Amino acid sequence: MSDAGILAELGRQFTVLSLLSIGGINSLIPEIHRQIVELKGWMTDAQFSELFAISQAAPGPNFLIVTLIGFFVAGWPGAVITTMAICAPSSALTYVVAHLWDRFREARWRIIIQRALAPLTVGLMFSSGYVLTRASDHGVLAYAITAASAATMLWTRVHPLAALAVAAAFGAAGVL
Amino acid sequence: MVPLPAAPDPALVVPSTRALFFGFLQVGISGFGGVMPFAHRMLVERERWMTEREFVDVLSLSQFLPGPNIVNMSIIVGRRFGGPGGAAAAFTGLIFMPFLIIIALGAAYSAFGQLPHVRETFAGVAAGAAGLVIAMAMRMARPLRRTSWQVGIAMVAFVAIALFRWPLLGVLFGLAPVALLLAAREKPP
Numbered sequence: 001m002s003d004a005g006i007l008a009e010l011g012r013q014f015t016v017l018s019l020l021s022i023g024g025i026n027s028l029i030p031e032i033h034r035q036i037v038e039l040k041g042w043m044t045d046a047q048f049s050e051l052f053a054i055s056q057a058a059p060g061p062n063f064l065i066v067t068l069i070g071f072f073v074a075g076w077p078g079a080v081i082t083t084m085a086i087c088a089p090s091s092a093l094t095y096v097v098a099h100l101w102d103r104f105r106e107a108r109w110r111i112i113i114q115r116a117l118a119p120l121t122v123g124l125m126f127s128s129g130y131v132l133t134r135a136s137d138h139g140v141l142a143y144a145i146t147a148a149s150a151a152t153m154l155w156t157r158v159h160p161l162a163a164l165a166v167a168a169a170f171g172a173a174g175v176l
Numbered sequence: 177m178v179p180l181p182a183a184p185d186p187a188l189v190v191p192s193t194r195a196l197f198f199g200f201l202q203v204g205i206s207g208f209g210g211v212m213p214f215a216h217r218m219l220v221e222r223e224r225w226m227t228e229r230e231f232v233d234v235l236s237l238s239q240f241l242p243g244p245n246i247v248n249m250s251i252i253v254g255r256r257f258g259g260p261g262g263a264a265a266a267f268t269g270l271i272f273m274p275f276l277i278i279i280a281l282g283a284a285y286s287a288f289g290q291l292p293h294v295r296e297t298f299a300g301v302a303a304g305a306a307g308l309v310i311a312m313a314m315r316m317a318r319p320l321r322r323t324s325w326q327v328g329i330a331m332v333a334f335v336a337i338a339l340f341r342w343p344l345l346g347v348l349f350g351l352a353p354v355a356l357l358l359a360a361r362e363k364p365p
Contacts (some may be wrong), residue, residue: 020243020344023316026309030337031344038341049302050289054281058203060274061211063244067275071282079279083271090243091251093194095263098252100239113241115362116355118346119326122317123333129310130338136302145300149307154314164304171300172293 006074007081008158009040012083014066021090024119025063029128032069033135042073047138048062063087189224193258193265199223200269205277211246219253226253246270325358333340 001009013035021028023112029052032127036042043051045172055065063086104110129150137143149163178341199218212235220231238248240324247267254266288294320326329351336347 001223019242020348021244022348023239026312028344029309030341034341034343045199046299046302047216047289049306050285050298051282051343053298053301053305054285055278056308057301058274058278058281060277061246061270062243063247064274064278067278068282071279072286077281079275079282083275087244087271089246090241091247091263092240094241094243094248094251095255095260095339097241097256098237110240112356112359115326115359116329116352117240119320119350120330120333120355122313122326124331124337124344125309125316126311126330126334129300129306129313130334132302132306132309136299136306137227139312142299142303145303146310149304150310150314151307153308155309157244160308163308164301167225167304168297169300171303172297174296176296176299176303 003074003077007077010070010074010078011081011085014070014082015089018086018089019093022117023124026128027121027124029065030124030131032066033131036073037071037135043069044052045135047072052132053136053164054125057161078101113123139176141170145170145176177349187224188226191223191225191257193262195223196254196258196262196263197269198226200254201264201272203246205273206268215246215249225257239245274353323362 017028017031020031033048037045037048048069052065055062055068060066066086067079067083070078070080071125072078074081133143133146137146145167149167151165152158153160185332203215203218204209217226219226226234234249234252235245237246237252241248243256247270250266250270254263256262258265285298288296317330320330333347333351335352336342337344
């Protein structure tokens with residue numbers, strides 16, 4: 001694929017995903033993985049899960065995983081295009097809807113939509129966890145680290161970065 | 177959103193376009209793995225651009241619509257105080273620094289990511305990051321436990337997306353109408 005072709009493809013993919021991202025960007029992980037790793041082969045499983053890890057460890061909003069993927073696949077132009085593609089359609093929609101929202105805030109159909117989307121978002125979020133685990137974990141110890149980090153987040157008040165630092169230390173020690 | 181009161185709350189401040197840019201600039205570089213708590217601190221506690229109640233309304237709209245939640249919030253807040261220019265200023269402020277930081281990290285990863293020791297460290301972080309997402313999913317699932325159709329929809333979505341690897345577009349168009357019908361059959365709260 002030519003450079004321009006890759007950029008156009010990235011822009012097209014993430015423009016569509018912008019409007020499908022109910023519940024935020026993390027629920028898109030399975031679909032991004034399907035398109036970038038499985039269909040296009042633009043990166044390996046390991047690279048995908050490592051870029052995701054970087055985006056979690058970096059400061060700022062978590063949608064930057066999309067910027068990082070664009071940068072990895074197509075450099076600076078890729079980063080700009082994926083960032084604009086994931087933000088522009090949803091932002092335009094938000095701008096318009098914010099205008100109308102006051103009128104509908106008590107409307108019953110609004111509550112129905114929220115109740116309908118909640119379980120879809122949960123299903124997608126579990127799918128993200130599953131896909132990332134499959135992509136990053138090879139061996140019992142890696143699974144143990146994933147489970148321990150999930151348990152730490154659920155049942156303690158440890159900061160996510162501290163959990164990632166411990167996981168990094170295990171990795172650096174070469175036990176994986 | 178609660179419309180701004182006719183006689184504005186004297187404790188509230190109306191930000192300029194410039195203030196929107198710099199306010200969200202700080203939010204952008206504040207959080208790790210989620211900046212929403214910092215947005216709350218900036219908007220309600222520190223700068224006093226909106227009340228607690230208004231923040232909750234803006235937050236629920238940001239989460240209701242597709243797109244990154246914090247980006248949606250920057251658009252709503254920017255629009256409210258400065259129209260299109262305000263929305264553009266808030267959005268640009270929000271992503272400016274994180275964009276540069278993530279590119280720097282990406283460049284470092286491209287340069288050094290193949291070194292064996294770096295590779296092993298990243299494998300550890302990646303395993304940990306997968307756990308963070310699983311924990312988030314479990315927290316989000318807690319409110320669903322009382323409603324059996326919601327549990328069913330969540331499970332079907334998981335099987336279709338995670339196990340069968342079906343395209344998201346098709347799964348959403350298939351499941352959303354079913355979920356809407358089931359939600360509409362429930363009695364109003």
